[in-house]
Amino acid sequence: MKNHVYKLIELTGTSSTSIEHAVETAIKRANQTIKHLGWFQVIETRGNITKGKIDHWQVTIKVGFTVEK
Template sequence: MADSVYKVIELIGTSKESWEKAATTAVERAGQSLRDLRVAEVVKLDMQLDDEGKVEAYRAKLKVSFKFED
């Protein structure tokens, strides 16, 4: 295996359905503009609430790495 360098970025995905969908949305969207995604690590899960305290959206904060190209 050759030496490699990876960059790590932070993303926040949202979904009205679930945390899993929020994380998936973030990774799929990143994959549209970044190539060679390697690892996605869920760092934090939280929820956005409305004025009545009801869940409006699930949010997943992720660290995603991708390989630098030569």
């Protein structure tokens, strides 16, 4: 891990079921276009309410990945 450089991007994943699933949704999408995803950090957990019930969770994460040389 000598002198590696990582980039962090911010994504909001959504899910109608759970916080974990919202995070997975964001990471799954990131994995389609970014190689070497390494870690994530939850930044904010919000959600939308429709007719008095949680419609979907909105979880914002920072995702870190290795920048190729």
